[in-house]
Amino acid sequence: MEISQENFTPLMRQYFRIKEQYKDAIVFFRLGDFYEMFGDDAKIASNILGLTLTSRDKSKENPISMCGIPYFAANSYIEKLLREGYKIAICEQIGDPKTSKGIVEREVVKVLTPGTFLPEGTKENVYIMAVYPQKTSNEQGRMGIALADITTAEFIVYETEKNLFDEIVRFEPKEIIVPKSLEDLLKFENLINQRMFTLFDDWKFDYMLAYKSLIEHFKVSSLKSFGLEDFHPAIQAAGALLRYLEENKQETQFKQLKVLNLSDFMLLDGTTKKNLEILSSLDGQKEGSLLWVLDETNTPMGTRFLRNALSCPLLNKAEIEERLDGVEVFFKDFVLRENVDRVLNDFPDIERLGLKIKKENISPRELKALKEALQRIPELKKTLQLNNSPVIQNLLNSLYELNEVVSLIDNALADNPPNTINEGGIFRDGYNSIVDELRTLKNQSKDYILKMETEERIKTGINSLKIGYNRVFGYYIEITKPNLKLVPSHYIRKQTLANAERFETKELKELEQKILSAEERLKIVEEELFRSLIKEISKNTEQIFKSAETIGYIDFLCCLAKVASKYKYTRPEITEEEVIEIVEGRHPVIERLIQLGKLPEQRFIPNDLSIGSKDQRIIILTGPNMAGKSTYMRQNALIILMAQIGSFVPAKEAKIGIVDRIFTRIGASDYLGKGQSTFMVEMIEVANILNNATEKSFIILDEVGRGTSTFDGISIAWAVVEYIAEKIMARTLFATHYHELTDLAFSYDCIKNYTVVVKEWGDEIIFLRKIQKGGADKSYGIQVARLAGLPQQIILRAKEILKKLEKKEFQTFQSKAKQLDLFFQGDPVLAELAKIDVENITPQKALKKLKELKEMIRND
Incomplete structure (x- = not known):
């Protein structure tokens, strides 16, 4: 409802005039020591922030709702509103109350959005993303993507044919800018409802406008120098992102325009990131994730490097080896590692402080923190110089001592400078x-x-x-x-x-x-x-940025070496061959949880993996629930990922043939709210794997087909394994309770059967957690149910039913032959196999029949 301003005070007329310009934002209107919100803004804010809602001009017919917060405590309130996806326009007094005639002049000085606000204490990148899809006749084209982190001055552009969700998962942006014309497209329908998406006028993605904005911002005559000239969708996304930041008064001079080559990095889709618990556990916590185990960084720059490395593992052997060489130097040199760890302890975020210097909005207290950080660089260099390896020498070349900057700040600033520049007390006595x-x-x-x-x-x-x-x-x-x-x-x-x-x-x-x-x-x-003083120091920002980048990389290498030493990890061998050989591999997270006493096991049982050779590319893994199949599959995927970020791995030995993508299909997910059942989600995830995996991929599939009837499930699982064996040849671990799938090893040389060993003592079972060749002959489901605490009556009855079903199982299987045409149609070997009476055949006849079947396969 439009509010009449006829009887408003000059102050409220000023407010509504400003609000009219920022309709899509909550206006924080500065009045003295408070930010006030009015009207609908106040109603929204009071509900989210738990503020008392009052009203202004109560005597009038339509009083205006209002609420307020102290300006000095605004950050925590702002963060809550941004997390809910709202924009905030900060409106400050720009006039002097002493000289102003009438009300003080005010204007919006900054617009904060989810992608342009840095929460207190965060060490993560805060990305804002812009997306522009290429329009083609069949609506299948490349997608241009631009990313910016205004807190570190990073600006990244690239193009991809992958789906948008995968790119969101890769970088985890806080806000995504898309053209308004995409609002009604079905492929964005489920996403647009989320507040992280911001619709932006299509004309602001115009190619010529975008091109001009980029060359002006990065001060170049053309984009050829970046290798971006022909990347039209990427240029359009980048130009729109610059415009969006400018419109929201977030002007940042980015360090450089970085063109990302996706072929250099492994893509981890959302399902894989979640299933492997790489950055967070399944319940969204850091504890229980791979990041939790590996993150012993000391600096915000090192933490960001580690997170980015885990999100984008490397594909280039030389680059992986370079990182491994660096980790090995720190791993072998205990004194170096300890001294670097000491020097970098609680190191300030000089990357973000350097950007604040460049933007000239650093506070005196932050400038002192920068000085204290720069003072440590000579000590860091002195420590590194004690090791004469080529790795360390290269790092030393990228570290700048910046003694002049330290002297400038030290001579100028008071010992305890204020947090803002208008409090006074900035400079020490005698400076001026x-x-x-x-x-x-x-x-x-x-x-x-x-x-x-x-x-x-x-x-x-x-x-x-x-x-x-x-x-x-x-x-x-x-x-x-x-x-x-x-x-x-x-x-x-x-x-x-x-x-x-x-x-x-x-x-x-x-x-x-x-x-x-x-x-x-x-x-x-x-x-x-x-x-x-800031202008003088800003002449050194490039050296500050370079030193920050190098310190982050040193911290990353030292952190991985520290973890490797503490948990007895070993350096993997990286190869272009497709073989993966892991000796006594361990799950890094489960092992750590056991060590901390957070899991009941006494110790972690290591296991081997050999996969990738022509005669062993697919492993059918059988065994009971709770025996450790899922842990085994995940640990091998994590070992591969760790190796490809340049980390040592939890294994006695490891030879890793570079993997282009890791795919996972584990557990049950239900999206009933979107009309997708558990089984539908399972099939969508399996389809994604089969459509995108290559022979250089690594796939882990757990219980495919369990969400439907037995024969449908077996049929689907069987066909999936066949498809991987015949069409993809990816290195695959396939865990299943369908023991019938172990028969595939007779038909395909590349398929082998493995099982998790258990020991039986009457009705008791002991999980030995050991993987060995062969297939399980049963699932031990009733024993597991007994361990879970089902009533004894149910356990006894289940045993009776199981005996009857086992007796009839094969006859039932044969009677359903029509449902199993997927297996047998047109295949004489499988048809012959189906005729065998496994209940009555003798061992000698079985061996003879097996030889006949092998001969049939050779002659086929």
């Missing part, structure tokens, strides 16, 4: 004579007045003369009436009282002006000096 004089005036004004009073008594001979002050008349000299005859001629009468006269002198007036304006002038002078 004007500051010293004004500070002395401010702090010693009483002494100056007493000194002048004493001097005037002596000059005039009036012992009762006194100098006083009031707000109306300022400073004055008061002389009683009996002494008026002694008043000097240069005294100027100011005020007459009953028993005295008040005077002023030129000297007193000048001192008064100095004293009264000293504090205000001091702040102005200190602000000007501070800005000059």
